[in-house]
Amino acid sequence: MRLDGSIPASIFNLSSLKAIVLGDNNLSGELPYISSVPNLEEIFLWGNHLSGNIPDSISNITKLKILELQRNSFSGLIPNALGNLQFLERLTLRSNHLTTKTSSNGWSFLDSLTKCRYLIHLDLSLNPLGGVLPPSISNLSISLLQFEATACKIRGNIPMEIGSLNNALALDLSVNELSGSIPTTIGRLKNIQLLDFSGNKLQGSIPHQLCGLKGLYKLSLATNELDGPLPVGLGDLIALRKLNFSSNKLHSSIPLSFWRLKDILEVDLSSNYFSGSLSLDIGNLKVIIHLDLSRNFLSSDIPSTFGSLHYLQVLLLSHNRLQGPIPESLGDMMSLAKLDLSNNNLSGVIPKSLERLLYLNSFDVSFNRLEGEIPKGGCLVNFTA
Structure with a gap:
């Protein structure tokens, strides 16, 4: 069950209160005026429907360390009074409608937060x-x-x-x-x-x-x-x-040193102007799971060393100038689920080794100079030209 209604002002009169934890409810209305809550250190009001301004009186919670107001409908200026919370460690205002006074020097409230010497987040x-x-x-x-x-x-x-x-x-x-x-x-x-x-x-x-x-x-x-x-x-x-x-x-060739990132998991260099060849050293990326080099001007053969990328799930090389045959070794990329080689200058036949790719569910080699039939076995049985 989720709580609804407004937050009663009386909750801020509880002198022994250390934390208000009311996140992920259906609370609405504005925050009430806050007088003095001498021991309150944490406020969690995220994920509600609270609105209106964040009151300046929030600075009366002198021991406050955590203030989480994200995912509400607060509006108006972020108060400079937040800077008076000298013990504040976490301030989360994400996903509201808050604004700030701006000048040639930028945000005024940020200047005030420089007084919060323990601010971590x-x-x-x-x-x-x-x-x-x-x-x-x-x-x-x-x-x-x-x-x-x-x-x-x-x-x-x-x-x-x-x-x-x-x-x-x-x-x-x-x-x-x-x-x-x-x-x-x-x-x-x-x-x-x-x-x-x-x-x-x-x-x-x-x-x-x-x-x-x-x-x-x-x-x-x-x-x-x-x-x-x-x-x-x-x-x-x-x-x-x-x-x-x-x-x-970005342009020029991809430097050989780039392929030294042997522990990288995801690389996206798509939609740039990279040219030149793909190095055999691409096989060094032993644990990579996502590689997108599409929409560039790469012009080499596809390196056979792709076959050593056994964890690769997504390989996107479309819209380049790649040439030569599709390497048989691509059939060794046992985790591959998506392969897009479309819009290149590839020639020859689609290798039967691709039938071994048990997880392949998206396969595109259109707009090349390939010939012959699509292999009919394994994962390719449901693909058509």
Whole structure:
């Protein structure tokens, strides 16, 4: 059963109360005025239908450490009074209708949060904040581990001061209107594990300083306007498991060093201008499960070493200039579920070895120069020309 109705003001009169846990209910209405709750440390009101402003009086909860208001309908300005919560560790305002006062210096409330010296987690995502990221982001808590502001309508450049968040583990600024280049100071984020700038209007080349972030697990710069070659040092990111540079203007050949990422799980370089050949070293990616190189200008034969990628589930090579036969060794990719080789210059026949791919449910080799019949056995029995 889920609770409904409004939150009674009397709940904030309980002097011994340490936590309010009312997440994932059907509560509605506005937050009442809060006088003084001397021992309250945690508020979980996520996933309700609460609306109205976040009251300035919330700063009267002087010992508050956790405030989770995500997935509600709060509106109005994010109050500067949040900066008075000197013990605040987690602030989650995701998925509301909150805004902020903007100026040439950026968000005023962010300036106030620089007083929260214990802040570890800050999530502002999916609010129409607008404005620009202020240089004062460098003054956020040295304890800050996670900063998320996806889909907030942020415009302007990523400030150079972003590099001062040198203890951050996760930085997500995806799906905004950020422009300009990626600042080279990004190389100071030595502890970063997740970096997502996808879905913006970023330009210029990928800074080589990214290649010094040895703890990086996920890196996404997809759907921007980045150009230039891939940095040679990407192959040194030994912790990297997920990489997405799709839908940019990146060009040149894929450097041989890239195929040193032997522990990577997902790679998406689709919809760019990469050219040249696919290296035999692609077989080094022994644990990869998703590889998308479609919509480029790759022009070599398909390397036979693909056959050693036994965990690969999705292989997308369509809309390139690949030539030669489909290698028999593709039949050794025993986990393969989706194979798209369409719109290339492949020739010869479809190898019978593909009948061994027990999990294959999507297979496209259209718009090539193939001949002969589709093999009729195994997983190919239901496919037609």
